[in-house]
Structure formats: C-alpha cells, structure tokens
Amino acid sequence: MVSRRDLLRTMIAGGVVAATQPTIAVASAVGDTGVRDFITKSKNFNMTFTDDIILRGGQYRLLKQVTNRLSKIQSLVGYANFALLNFDAAIQYAAKYSSVGAFTNSEKDFLEQIFYTNAHDYGFFGEKILTRLTDGIPSRDVKKVRGTGHFIYKGDSQRLYNKIRKDVGNTIILTSGIRGVVKQMYLFLSKALGAGGNLSKAARSLAPPGHSFHGVGDFDVGKRGYGYRNFTADFSNTVEFKRLKELGYVKIRYPEENPFGVRYEPWHIKVVKI
Ligand SMILES: [Zn+2]
Numbered sequence: 001m002v003s004r005r006d007l008l009r010t011m012i013a014g015g016v017v018a019a020t021q022p023t024i025a026v027a028s029a030v031g032d033t034g035v036r037d038f039i040t041k042s043k044n045f046n047m048t049f050t051d052d053i054i055l056r057g058g059q060y061r062l063l064k065q066v067t068n069r070l071s072k073i074q075s076l077v078g079y080a081n082f083a084l085l086n087f088d089a090a091i092q093y094a095a096k097y098s099s100v101g102a103f104t105n106s107e108k109d110f111l112e113q114i115f116y117t118n119a120h121d122y123g124f125f126g127e128k129i130l131t132r133l134t135d136g137i138p139s140r141d142v143k144k145v146r147g148t149g150h151f152i153y154k155g156d157s158q159r160l161y162n163k164i165r166k167d168v169g170n171t172i173i174l175t176s177g178i179r180g181v182v183k184q185m186y187l188f189l190s191k192a193l194g195a196g197g198n199l200s201k202a203a204r205s206l207a208p209p210g211h212s213f214h215g216v217g218d219f220d221v222g223k224r225g226y227g228y229r230n231f232t233a234d235f236s237n238t239v240e241f242k243r244l245k246e247l248g249y250v251k252i253r254y255p256e257e258n259p260f261g262v263r264y265e266p267w268h269i270k271v272v273k274i
Pocket residue numbers: 176214219220267268269
C-alpha cells in the first residue's frame with residue numbers, strides 16, 4: 001500500500017496540500033486506532049479532516065477544467081449514454097466537437113493520475129474493480145430501464161431489480177444504474193470540486209473511478225418523487241426501505257460502519273444471484 005507521503009511525493013509539486021481548516025481532530029474524538037479513525041470519518045463524511053488530501057493551485061485548475069469538459073461531453077452525448085461511455089470515446093468526442101474542445105496533455109495526465117492513485121490514500125478501502133482507465137461497458141450486456149434515464153446489466157442485476165419492484169411495488173425506482181469509468185470519474189471530480197478540491201471528502205461519499213460496483217452490476221433505488229433525499233439517510237425512513245429490509249435477498253453494499261471508509265448508503269443495492 002502506498003503511503004500518503006508517497007502520494008504527496010508523486011503528485012505534481014506544489015499542487016497538493018493537506019487540509020488546513022476547518023477540521024476535526026479524529027484522534028481526540030474517539031482515540032487513535034485506524035479502524036475508529038475511518039468509521040468516524042465516514043460518519044462525518046461531509047467534514048474536513050486534518051489529513052485530507054486537497055488539490056490546490058495548478059492541480060485545482062486542472063480539476064475544474066476536466067470536470068467542465070466532462071460535463072460538456074455529458075450534454076453532448078446525453079445523460080443515459082454518458083453512463084456507458086469509455087475513456088477513449090470521451091477523448092475522441094472532445095477532440096471532434098468544438099463545443100467540448102480537446103483535452104490537453106496536462107488534463108489527460110491529470111485524469112490518469114486520479115485514476116491510478118491508490119485510493120487508500122484518500123481513505124477509501126474498497127477494492128478496485130475496473131482496473132484500467134480504458135475499461136468499458138459492453139453494450140450487448142446492458143438494458144435501458146424505461147423512464148429512469150439509466151441502464152442496468154442484463155442477467156443478475158435485471159432479475160434482482162425486477163423482483164424488488166414486484167415485491168416492494170412500483171413506488172420504488174432505479175435512481176442510478178450502470179456507471180462506467182468516465183461517468184464515475186465525472187461524479188468523483190464534481191464531488192471533489194464541490195468540496196473545494198478535497199479528494200478525501202469526495203471519496204467518503206462516492207467510490208473513486210474504477211472502484212464503483214455500479215461498473216459491474218450494483219444499482220441504486222429510491223422512492224418515486226423523493227428527489228435528492230433518496231441519496232441521504234432519509235431514505236432509510238421510507239416505507240420502501242423498510243420493505244426492502246424485510247426481503248431476505250436484498251443486500252446493502254455499504255452498511256453502517258462498513259470497512260470501506262464509505263458513508264452509510266441504504267439505497268445502494270449489492271448485486272446478488274437470486
Ligand atoms: Zn450506488
């Protein structure tokens with residue numbers, strides 16, 4: 001495992017600094033064991049901690065530029081299609097359409113650096129599932145779910161989703177399906193940008209690109225008409241969630257106090273065979 005100090009060395013000089021303020025001193029709150037550390041962090045996922053990794057200066061500018069370009073690609077290809085887009089296609093779209101504009105070499109290097117940095121450095125301890133930046137989603141394996149703007153994998157994911165709908169009712173809906181590397185990169189960088197360049201804070205809410213099980217079959221569900229609250233702890237108070245819990249076959253990927261450094265996500269369904 002690459003230490004945080006190694007990451008700081010490998011990142012472009014002057015671009016990255018540790019958090020300044022406001023911060024929580026984890027050690028004084030709960031003691032200084034590593035396990036408690038990251039449980040405290042994932043419970044307080046929206047706080048800033050002293051050892052968070054935050055992009056500054058040139059790296060922060062690259063974060064902004066790249067996020068902006070990815071957003072334009074999403075507008076160009078459409079929300080649903082963007083979720084399946086692979087990295088090479090994204091680079092080609094950008095170069096071809098002046099409304100997006102080609103990625104510069106520094107921007108491409110930045111994307112590589114984000115993808116290949118050991119996510120443990122951000123405090124994320126889930127496994128890496130899609131290991132290459134250029135990994136894609138085979139279009140023959142996916143099915144668009146009508147009325148949701150999302151795709152789902154044929155086979156186990158589709159069967160599981162249909163069974164959940166049958167058992168809970170049609171007030172439960174797909175809120176996020178398959179997400180390829182580019183989509184996850186975009187979500188992760190947008191989250192980091194919203195957090196002032198804080199990659200660690202972003203990683204407490206969202207798997208870094210390559211680490212999301214949305215790439216291989218997991219999906220999110222929510223209550224119809226519940227909006228953004230479907231992605232908050234409020235979802236666990238809905239009738240739909242209570243029904244989900246009663247179904248023996250539904251597994252939540254990131255339960256409370258999970259060992260991955262990720263906040264509690266009652267809406268994120270782990271793909272299982274049924
Ligand atoms: Zn999810």
